Amino acid sequence: xxxxxxxxxxxxxxxxxxxxxxxxxxxxxxxxxxxxxxxxxxxxxxxxxxxxxxxxxxxxxxxxxxxxxxxxxxxxxxxxxxxxxxxxxxxxxxxxxxxxxxxxxxxxxxxx
Amino acid sequence: xxxxxxxxxxxxxxxxxxxxxxxxxxxxxxxxxxxxxxxxxxxxxxxxxxxxxxxxxxxxxxxxxxxxxxxxxxxxxxxxxxxxxxxxxxxxxxxxxxxxxxxxxxxxx
Numbered sequence: 001x002x003x004x005x006x007x008x009x010x011x012x013x014x015x016x017x018x019x020x021x022x023x024x025x026x027x028x029x030x031x032x033x034x035x036x037x038x039x040x041x042x043x044x045x046x047x048x049x050x051x052x053x054x055x056x057x058x059x060x061x062x063x064x065x066x067x068x069x070x071x072x073x074x075x076x077x078x079x080x081x082x083x084x085x086x087x088x089x090x091x092x093x094x095x096x097x098x099x100x101x102x103x104x105x106x107x108x109x110x111x112x
Numbered sequence: 113x114x115x116x117x118x119x120x121x122x123x124x125x126x127x128x129x130x131x132x133x134x135x136x137x138x139x140x141x142x143x144x145x146x147x148x149x150x151x152x153x154x155x156x157x158x159x160x161x162x163x164x165x166x167x168x169x170x171x172x173x174x175x176x177x178x179x180x181x182x183x184x185x186x187x188x189x190x191x192x193x194x195x196x197x198x199x200x201x202x203x204x205x206x207x208x209x210x211x212x213x214x215x216x217x218x219x220x221x
Contacts, residue, residue, distance in 0.1 A: 031206075031207055042212055043155075043214075045208070048207060056207070058208075090155075092209070096206040097142060097203075100160065101201075101209055103154035105154050106154055
C-alpha cells in the first residue's frame with residue numbers, strides 16, 4: 001500500500017517560532033509538493049521539488065522554505081511562524097508526468 | 113501562473129446527475145486531474161485526462177477539450193457518500209500540479 005506520511009496531524013506553535021513540517025513517501029517518487037489549504041481558496045502550491053536538493057517556488061512561497069536532502073523526505077520550514085500561516089498543510093508526491101499524485105493526511109497548524 | 117476556475121458549490125438530489133465544470137488557462141499542459149476530498153481527509157484521485165474526449169470510470173466520467181481549456185466531471189446516480197469537495201487540477205509540466213479552489217457538492221435525500 002503506497003504511502004505519504006506527514007509527521008503530525010495537529011500542531012500548535014507560537015508566533016515567531018521556527019516550525020518544521022516533515023513528509024516522507026515510500027514510492028520512490030521524484031516529485032514532491034507542499035500545499036496549504038484554506039476555506040474558499042483551495043489548495044495553493046507553496047514549493048515543489050523534482051529531485052534531491054532541487055526545489056522550485058510555487059504560487060505562495062513567501063514565509064516558507066523547503067529542504068530535500070533525501071529522495072523520500074521533503075520538509076517545509078516556517079522560519080518565523082505568523083498567525084496568517086495558520087492552515088491545513090498537505091504534502092503530495094508523484095512520478096514525473098505521472099497520472100496520479102498521492103497525498104498525506106495533512107497537518108493542521110495553528111499559530112497563536 | 114495558472115488560472116483554474118470551477119463553481120464554488122452545487123447541490124443535487126440522491127440518484128440524480130451533477131456536472132462540475134472546470135476552465136483553465138495555463139502556461140503549458142501535461143494533463144488534467146479530478147480529485148475528491150471529504151471533509152477532514154486528504155484528496156483522493158478520481159480521473160486523469162490528457163487527450164480530448166470522455167473518460168468513463170463507473171459512475172464518474174471526465175471530459176476534456178484542450179482547445180477550449182475546459183473539462184467537466186460528471187457524477188451519475190448520486191449517493192449520499194458523494195457529498196464532498198471536487199478539485200480540478202492541471203499539470204502545466206512534468207513537475208508541477210496546480211489546483212482550482214474546489215467545488216463543494218451536497219447530495220440531498
